[in-house]
Amino acid sequence: MKILSDKTPVVVNITNYVAMNFNANALLAVGASPIMSFYDKEMDDLLAIANSLVINIGCLDDNEIRGMHAAAAAANKYGKPWVLDPVGVGASKVRTETAVELITKYHPAIVRCNASEIMVLHGTACQTRGVDSAEPVEAARSCAREFAAEHGTVVAVSGAVDYITDGKREAECSKGSPMMAKVTTMGCCASAVCAAFAAVMPPFEAAVHAMDAMGTAGQNAAARSEGTGSLAMHFIDELYRLP
Amino acid sequence: MKILSDKTPVVVNITNYVAMNFNANALLAVGASPIMSFYDKEMDDLLAIANSLVINIGCLDDNEIRGMHAAAAAANKYGKPWVLDPVGVGASKVRTETAVELITKYHPAIVRCNASEIMVLHGTACQTRGVDSAEPVEAARSCAREFAAEHGTVVAVSGAVDYITDGKREAECSKGSPMMAKVTTMGCCASAVCAAFAAVMPPFEAAVHAMDAMGTAGQNAAARSEGTGSLAMHFIDELYRLP
Amino acid sequence: MKILSDKTPVVVNITNYVAMNFNANALLAVGASPIMSFYDKEMDDLLAIANSLVINIGCLDDNEIRGMHAAAAAANKYGKPWVLDPVGVGASKVRTETAVELITKYHPAIVRCNASEIMVLHGTACQTRGVDSAEPVEAARSCAREFAAEHGTVVAVSGAVDYITDGKREAECSKGSPMMAKVTTMGCCASAVCAAFAAVMPPFEAAVHAMDAMGTAGQNAAARSEGTGSLAMHFIDELYRLP
Numbered sequence: 117m118k119i120l121s122d123k124t125p126v127v128v129n130i131t132n133y134v135a136m137n138f139n140a141n142a143l144l145a146v147g148a149s150p151i152m153s154f155y156d157k158e159m160d161d162l163l164a165i166a167n168s169l170v171i172n173i174g175c176l177d178d179n180e181i182r183g184m185h186a187a188a189a190a191a192n193k194y195g196k197p198w199v200l201d202p203v204g205v206g207a208s209k210v211r212t213e214t215a216v217e218l219i220t221k222y223h224p225a226i227v228r229c230n231a232s233e234i235m236v237l238h239g240t241a242c243q244t245r246g247v248d249s250a251e252p253v254e255a256a257r258s259c260a261r262e263f264a265a266e267h268g269t270v271v272a273v274s275g276a277v278d279y280i281t282d283g284k285r286e287a288e289c290s291k292g293s294p295m296m297a298k299v300t301t302m303g304c305c306a307s308a309v310c311a312a313f314a315a316v317m318p319p320f321e322a323a324v325h326a327m328d329a330m331g332t333a334g335q336n337a338a339a340r341s342e343g344t345g346s347l348a349m350h351f352i353d354e355l356y357r358l359p
Numbered sequence: 360m361k362i363l364s365d366k367t368p369v370v371v372n373i374t375n376y377v378a379m380n381f382n383a384n385a386l387l388a389v390g391a392s393p394i395m396s397f398y399d400k401e402m403d404d405l406l407a408i409a410n411s412l413v414i415n416i417g418c419l420d421d422n423e424i425r426g427m428h429a430a431a432a433a434a435n436k437y438g439k440p441w442v443l444d445p446v447g448v449g450a451s452k453v454r455t456e457t458a459v460e461l462i463t464k465y466h467p468a469i470v471r472c473n474a475s476e477i478m479v480l481h482g483t484a485c486q487t488r489g490v491d492s493a494e495p496v497e498a499a500r501s502c503a504r505e506f507a508a509e510h511g512t513v514v515a516v517s518g519a520v521d522y523i524t525d526g527k528r529e530a531e532c533s534k535g536s537p538m539m540a541k542v543t544t545m546g547c548c549a550s551a552v553c554a555a556f557a558a559v560m561p562p563f564e565a566a567v568h569a570m571d572a573m574g575t576a577g578q579n580a581a582a583r584s585e586g587t588g589s590l591a592m593h594f595i596d597e598l599y600r601l602p
Numbered sequence: 603m604k605i606l607s608d609k610t611p612v613v614v615n616i617t618n619y620v621a622m623n624f625n626a627n628a629l630l631a632v633g634a635s636p637i638m639s640f641y642d643k644e645m646d647d648l649l650a651i652a653n654s655l656v657i658n659i660g661c662l663d664d665n666e667i668r669g670m671h672a673a674a675a676a677a678n679k680y681g682k683p684w685v686l687d688p689v690g691v692g693a694s695k696v697r698t699e700t701a702v703e704l705i706t707k708y709h710p711a712i713v714r715c716n717a718s719e720i721m722v723l724h725g726t727a728c729q730t731r732g733v734d735s736a737e738p739v740e741a742a743r744s745c746a747r748e749f750a751a752e753h754g755t756v757v758a759v760s761g762a763v764d765y766i767t768d769g770k771r772e773a774e775c776s777k778g779s780p781m782m783a784k785v786t787t788m789g790c791c792a793s794a795v796c797a798a799f800a801a802v803m804p805p806f807e808a809a810v811h812a813m814d815a816m817g818t819a820g821q822n823a824a825a826r827s828e829g830t831g832s833l834a835m836h837f838i839d840e841l842y843r844l845p
């Protein structure tokens with residue numbers, strides 16, 4: 117995408133092992149330059165040269181958590197925007213604690229999540245079932261608005277209709293395809309693309325642009341896919357071809 | 360597959376980094392809901408909500424081994440079936456020790472492996488050469504039967520003709536394609552699919568269903584592939600399209 | 603490729619999490635047998651049976667660094683050639699220190715890198731920007747020649763025109779496609795393929811064969827790709843079909 121490739125923002129990714137390859141290819145396809153790392157000892161060096169950061173808690177361990185704190189602290193130090201993807205928050209105590217601590221201490225510019233995850237973060241009783249959402253986006257809208265206002269962040273909730281809010285403004289994106297939910301780390305990818313846009317524009321606009329790019333590429337890819345394997349491949353092609 | 364998507368079983372995967380993305384996509388394609396993790400601190404929480412577990416020793420380190428013990432113990436505690444994939448057992452002492460300890464302590468419902476691996480576990484002299492089998496399935500059949508009977512488990516041996524036994528019953532699956540052996544983590548994927556089926560039926564039947572699904576999808580995919588790259592993609596599509 | 607599949611060399615890979623699946627599939631496609639591991643406790647066992655080793659510093663942590671030292675030491679002990687991929691050297695102090703220490707202590711047979719990376723290793727001022735090169739290959743040629751001569755190694759610099767030198771001899775490969783730079787871990791893959799060839803021929807010839815195989819497959823794949831997603835898939839197919 118011209119708006120990204122003109123600047124080729126460097127995006128540092130602390131992400132889960134499932135998403136690493138797909139997200140790096142997605143970031144390259146939209147015109148960003150990804151660095152995948154979770155090593156606490158290099159986060160200060162990397163954030164000094166990076167333009168934005170995404171932290172995804174999909175595969176935690178003690179090393180990763182150390183790396184996440186070092187990265188978020190360095191992002192704050194250098195004034196670089198960062199995106200949180202609280203994958204599976206609510207599925208285990210350590211995921212919930214890690215997400216809440218990162219938000220409270222380091223103030224993400226954008227929280228990109230699904231409906232169950234924002235309801236857990238907001239403290240609303242809801243059904244979680246592993247890492248896939250068991251709640252529709254509609255039920256999560258008021259949670260997202262309140263959470264965004266309280267924490268001074270942007271919340272982007274993925275679903276059949278994506279919902280983006282900064283607590284005051286709201287936007288929707290109804291593009292995409294139901295098949296996208298059956299390709300692993302499609303949500304993680306949305307978070308990485310949010311970080312790429314957040315490097316070149318304010319957080320609310322970045323989240324809207326990112327969700328639109330994801331939906332457009334996913335919809336075009338689904339139209340010519342025979343299953344979720346070809347969808348994953350066509351999706352990267354379609355991201356690469358966005359103008 | 361309707362038999363899985365009707366229940367959407369949650370399958371916890373402690374697997375190697377090579378297999379993470381492919382296995383997650385395979386599990387989504389057949390109708391399961393994968394969680395990929397190896398963090399010991401969340402295994403009790405995850406197994407409480409999961410329907411089954413797969414442990415794959417393809418990429419070991421001290422953290423992973425801790426996670427494996429925590430996960431298998433939690434699976435036993437909550438009565439959830441678990442599948443062991445002893446990748447490359449025999450290639451290093453630590454792999455052999457880890458596999459034997461997990462089997463002895465936590466009693467997997469299914470051991471899904473190749474011919475060399477079951478021969479190593481059985482204690483029969485054989486040729487191992489890295490992580491790919493150097494022995495035909497035929498040579499491994501009596502090892503598999505004896506091992507299954509002794510440990511009260513099901514053994515599923517992948518090869519040109521797959522062989523499944525619980526020590527008394529036997530089944531074969533001759534579907535598939537030789538090209539499948541040239542796509543990395545195809546065996547790991549079979550183990551994950553075994554775990555998905557083990558969530559909804561007894562272990563012997565689960566292993567037979569899983570190997571049949573793998574063989575059917577692989578055979579259909581190979582028929583329209585130009586190499587191993589397109590085979591990997593078509594394979595996920597074919598899993599997604601199984602009735 | 604017949605020259606590799608005749609011997610099916612076992613290649614141990616300590617590589618980053620982004621590259622694991624793609625590199626394993628690439629090695630299988632060219633006829634090698636990959637083992638992906640970074641566990642220090644099994645490196646002696648694995649290198650005893652392996653034919654070559656590749657170490658890629660793309661995702662560092664303390665565990666990985668321990669594994670790298672154990673692997674390189676075992677490669678030297680058993681006389682197995684090893685390839686270093688100094689991904690992102692210069693982007694952080696710990697990457698530079700790790701790469702320099704591995705080279706100085708364990709003498710890689712081949713260093714496969716991009717233009718910025720060889721300039722950093724050589725000590726020449728240059729622009730680094732994350733893990734993608736900001737320098738043309740031309741500027742790096744004299745650095746590569748001097749570095750190769752000083753360290754008794756082969757240097758293979760990827761770029762629009764690949765450049766291979768052992769300090770005296772030089773070779774070029776102008777095959778490939780600019781789109782290859784937009785597929786993640788394409789460079790990491792070149793390093794793995796270098797290690798496969800280094801198992802069956804001397805390092806300079808191995809690097810030339812490997813870069814030619816990469817360029818040929820990439821060029822053929824790009825000719826029938828609609829974006830970087832399909833390029834990644836066709837690339838593995840084309841490697842698989844090389845004679």
